[in-house]
Amino acid sequence: MNPSSKFLILKQFDLLADLNESELNMLSNVAVFKRVLRGEFIYHETDKMQYIYLLEKGSVKLGSKTGEEKLLIKDIVHEQSMFGENVFVDNDIRLEFAEVLNDAKLFLIPLDFFKNLVHSNGDFAKRVLDLIVERLRHLEERVQSFVFKSAKDRIFDFIIKTGKNRGIKIGLDECLINHGMSHSEIAFLTDTSRQTVARVLGELKRANLIHFSPRKPNKILIRNLGSVA
Secondary structure, three states: OOHHHHHHHHOOOHHHOOOOHHHHHHHHHHOEEEEEOOOOEEEOOOOEOOEEEEEEEEEEEEEEEOOOOOEEEEEEEEOOEEEOOOOOOOOOEOOOEEEEEEEEEEEEEEHHHHHHHHHHOHHHHHHHHHHHHHHHHHHHHHHHHHHHOOHHHHHHHHHHHHHHHHOEEEOOOEEEEEOOOOHHHHHHHHOOOHHHHHHHHHHHHHOOOEEEEOOEEEEEEEOOHHHHO
16 A cells, blocks of 8 residues: 555544644554455564554454453454553553454554654654553443443443444434444453353343344344433
């Protein structure tokens, strides 16, 4: 992909709205465009930090493994987002992995170039800081949810938040989400088990709060979103 094509795509990222044309042109020249298929890793734990990533299309799972080989899913990143931004530390080794959930198109931004942008453009630095703070807040909410809410409530909250953030409105008060995740991946994000996710989704379907087809479980229709959101 040539720099002019990259410029047009990168210009659409809200995160980059505070870059001037010269900065965006330089970014377009150094950014590496890449396609990564579902199930492939963009980087692994213990990899050396080399790039920041801007996700044009698709979704990416960020997580890490514990000492007992248990999996912790930290976040799911969707299109028009940045990830791998936790680079302002002394350690230059990745502490998480990034695995593609849905076929992805992304830009790799060299680490030194990104740091220079942050240091030279205060408004851009504020956007990056806001993103980091928002992700920390999201992790804190997950901890509180784990302590104070039941497994069923955590799963239902996940569905509602996904509908509000990523859903397609249908009719007056219904919303369709295509989350692209397995029951196991939802379980990791809601701190439950795969069996619990399957049971709760079945209960919500029987209560007519949601609807999904056994053939396409990744697509969930949320009924009366306004009354529960």
